[in-house]
Amino acid sequence: MSWIREGELNLLERISANILKAGPMPKHVAFIMDGNRRFAQKKNMERQEGHMQGFNKLAETLRWCKHLNIREVTVYAFSIENFKRSKDEVDGLMELARQKFEKLLEERENLEKHGVCIRVLGDLNMLPLDLQQLIAKAVLGTKAHNKCFLNVCFAYTSRYEITNAVREMAWGVEQGLIKASDVSEPLLSACLYSNKSPNPDLLIRTSGEVRLSDFLLWQKARELHREHQALQQLEADRACAAEHLQSHGNGKPASGQRRREALLQYTACREERIQDFLEALKRKRDSFFNDLWSAGVSA
Amino acid sequence: MALLYGLLWRLLLLLVHINRALVVWLRVRLRGWKRRVWERAMAGLLLPVALAGFPDHQKTTNQNPDANTSPGTVKRLACRRSRLLSDGRSLEKLPVHIGLLVTEEEPSYTDIANLVVWCMAVGISYVSVYDNHGMFRKNNSRLLEEIVRQQQDLLGGDGSKCNVEFLSNGADKHHVISCRPTVKVLSPEDGKQSIVQAARQLCRSVENKEKGSKDISVSMLDVLLRESRNVPDPELVVKFGPVDSTLGFLPWHIRLTEFMDLLVTLALGQVLSLLICAISLTSKYLADDFHANTPVFQSFLNYILLFLVYTTTLAVRQGDGNLLAILKQRWWKYMILGLIDIEANYLVLKAYQYTTLSSVQVSLCV
Numbered sequence: 001m002s003w004i005r006e007g008e009l010n011l012l013e014r015i016s017a018n019i020l021k022a023g024p025m026p027k028h029v030a031f032i033m034d035g036n037r038r039f040a041q042k043k044n045m046e047r048q049e050g051h052m053q054g055f056n057k058l059a060e061t062l063r064w065c066k067h068l069n070i071r072e073v074t075v076y077a078f079s080i081e082n083f084k085r086s087k088d089e090v091d092g093l094m095e096l097a098r099q100k101f102e103k104l105l106e107e108r109e110n111l112e113k114h115g116v117c118i119r120v121l122g123d124l125n126m127l128p129l130d131l132q133q134l135i136a137k138a139v140l141g142t143k144a145h146n147k148c149f150l151n152v153c154f155a156y157t158s159r160y161e162i163t164n165a166v167r168e169m170a171w172g173v174e175q176g177l178i179k180a181s182d183v184s185e186p187l188l189s190a191c192l193y194s195n196k197s198p199n200p201d202l203l204i205r206t207s208g209e210v211r212l213s214d215f216l217l218w219q220k221a222r223e224l225h226r227e228h229q230a231l232q233q234l235e236a237d238r239a240c241a242a243e244h245l246q247s248h249g250n251g252k253p254a255s256g257q258r259r260r261e262a263l264l265q266y267t268a269c270r271e272e273r274i275q276d277f278l279e280a281l282k283r284k285r286d287s288f289f290n291d292l293w294s295a296g297v298s299a
Numbered sequence: 300m301a302l303l304y305g306l307l308w309r310l311l312l313l314l315v316h317i318n319r320a321l322v323v324w325l326r327v328r329l330r331g332w333k334r335r336v337w338e339r340a341m342a343g344l345l346l347p348v349a350l351a352g353f354p355d356h357q358k359t360t361n362q363n364p365d366a367n368t369s370p371g372t373v374k375r376l377a378c379r380r381s382r383l384l385s386d387g388r389s390l391e392k393l394p395v396h397i398g399l400l401v402t403e404e405e406p407s408y409t410d411i412a413n414l415v416v417w418c419m420a421v422g423i424s425y426v427s428v429y430d431n432h433g434m435f436r437k438n439n440s441r442l443l444e445e446i447v448r449q450q451q452d453l454l455g456g457d458g459s460k461c462n463v464e465f466l467s468n469g470a471d472k473h474h475v476i477s478c479r480p481t482v483k484v485l486s487p488e489d490g491k492q493s494i495v496q497a498a499r500q501l502c503r504s505v506e507n508k509e510k511g512s513k514d515i516s517v518s519m520l521d522v523l524l525r526e527s528r529n530v531p532d533p534e535l536v537v538k539f540g541p542v543d544s545t546l547g548f549l550p551w552h553i554r555l556t557e558f559m560d561l562l563v564t565l566a567l568g569q570v571l572s573l574l575i576c577a578i579s580l581t582s583k584y585l586a587d588d589f590h591a592n593t594p595v596f597q598s599f600l601n602y603i604l605l606f607l608v609y610t611t612t613l614a615v616r617q618g619d620g621n622l623l624a625i626l627k628q629r630w631w632k633y634m635i636l637g638l639i640d641i642e643a644n645y646l647v648l649k650a651y652q653y654t655t656l657s658s659v660q661v662s663l664c665v
Binding site for chain 1: 301487491495497498503506510512513519521547554556558559
């Protein structure tokens with residue numbers, strides 16, 4: 001079964017879609033695909049079959065999202081916690097993922113036609129190497145598309161994502177790209193796996209459970225108002241600039257003019273530092289995928 | 300065409316609201332489909348019972364100012380406390396840490412204080428109160444006073460049993476927890492900001508070459524975020540208010556938390572009563588002023604709405620609860636009930652033509 005189902009909606013679906021589009025629509029919807037095993041048990045199927053059906057439903061859902069003009073979709077496919085399941089099940093899921101990503105690579109023209117950009121978020125190092133290479137191929141192949149975005153969370157937990165962002169910032173500090181005082185809420189958001197996507201407007205969990213299960217915890221939390229953020233940043237900059245002046249001054253209290261100059265200079269330096277750091281981070285992540293891809297090609 | 304779709308969208312939104320109101324009201328009244336839902340509703344029901352019970356007691360204690368000393372009151376309070384404890388034991392599962400998420404614009408301090416005291420009396424060890432404007436934190440003395448007052452009134456002056464702790468980021472304000480239970484008041488600064496501060500701390504230690512960036516792990520961050528709050532993660536968060544969002548409530552800690560929407564249930568019962576009242580009034584006006592003699596037509600629209608909502612809901616459901624399955628099993632019951640219902644509605648609406656509003660209402664209630 002392919003990822004993007006072709007075909008227009010039937011009359012009833014089209015009318016419903018038009019009615020829904022008359023009201024406010026979310027720009028980014030996140031799905032937690034839960035309950036596959038329970039579904040399989042209810043229908044007396046194999047668990048593997050349950051996961052397959054879950055994937056088919058996902059393809060149908062993506063078709064609806066495309067028709068409803070929802071440009072960004074994030075799905076929670078596999079959690080780091082799921083590695084604790086039985087080896088058979090985990091192997092089965094990896095095999096399913098392999099098949100699906102291979103199918104994805106076969107449909108390259110289709111994806112290009114629809115302009116779908118696939119991103120895979122998570123700790124990919126935990127997956128088997130051949131799957132990593134397939135993923136790298138899929139991600140690099142669809143990187144340039146920009147009509148709609150599909151983020152697949154594979155080997156992902158939100159806590160791990162936040163920790164990874166902190167680790168990247170610490171790497172930046174180690175490399176001397178940024179200082180510890182530059183760490184702020186927007187910088188952490190920019191270091192997450194999902195930094196290219198806006199925060200999700202709607203989170204849907206199938207199976208009726210009401211838990212978040214470690215999915216997009218940071219992104220779903222309401223952020224401080226922009227003004228408040230800007231104010232906080234200004235305060236921090238002012239403190240640092242004052243400290244800088246004091247240490248480099250000659251003991252005399254600085255005039256208001258000098259303080260203002262120092263503040264502006266410090267803010268400009270900081271922003272430049274952060275830009276450089278984010279560029280370096282982007283290069284690091286791209287090179288990870290490129291290495292995988294070239295390893296896959298040469299193998 | 301776009302206008303038509305817009306109108307249909309508004310109609311659909313109205314139907315969704317009505318459907319939600321009816322379904323929630325029925326779920327509470329009819330005592331449940333599945334056991335799990337019933338258990339949850341029971342937990343939900345106990346809260347309104349507690350809330351409803353307290354104001355009466357407050358009135359009696361206000362009347363006699365030295366009620367605390369009288370043995371009758373002490374006995375009543377002891378009874379109430381033991382009843383609350385047994386209520387807690389009767390629930391299958393009691394959370395160790397419960398969160399109260401208030402999304403209303405103007406929260407009522409008395410209600411929140413009541414809830415907090417009830418939670419503690421039932422046996423929940425940690426209660427966190429959060430609102431997204433930080434109002435509880437700003438007025439924490441007022442909240443503390445309310446809680447202590449409610450505790451005095453409702454549980455009989457066991458002030459030493461409660462320990463209200465206010466979360467703050469500085470370690471110097473950390474109160475020693477001498478006994479359970481504990482109340483924590485949270486504000487948006489305790490959410491993402493505390494994560495950012497922990498990140499800054501870790502980066503600083505990397506800057507000072509105390510750690511390497513590769514040493515940073517989930518457990519390290521977890522420990523830092525728990526340092527000043529050695530409490531378990533909230534297992535249940537009860538949400539009050541119209542907003543369908545966590546609004547920044549402790550993002551790191553809510554990874555496995557279940558969310559429950561509660562006060563909507565209480566308000567909807569009132570809305571329904573209001574609607575029934577409006578029906579009676581309009582029927583009376585129609586009968587008197589317009590001399591409209593159409594009892595069946597008035598209830599016809601009602602039935603159309605019910606049909607649209609319930610039949611569509613049941614029709615899309617798969618499996619045992621499907622429309623066809625239900626019809627096959629119990630069609631004759633629904634026929635009889637339907638006939639009785641239509642006749643009853645007809646007679647009630649006909650009655651408005653012959654007598655006053657109040658006598659109809661009285662006979663309805665009887």
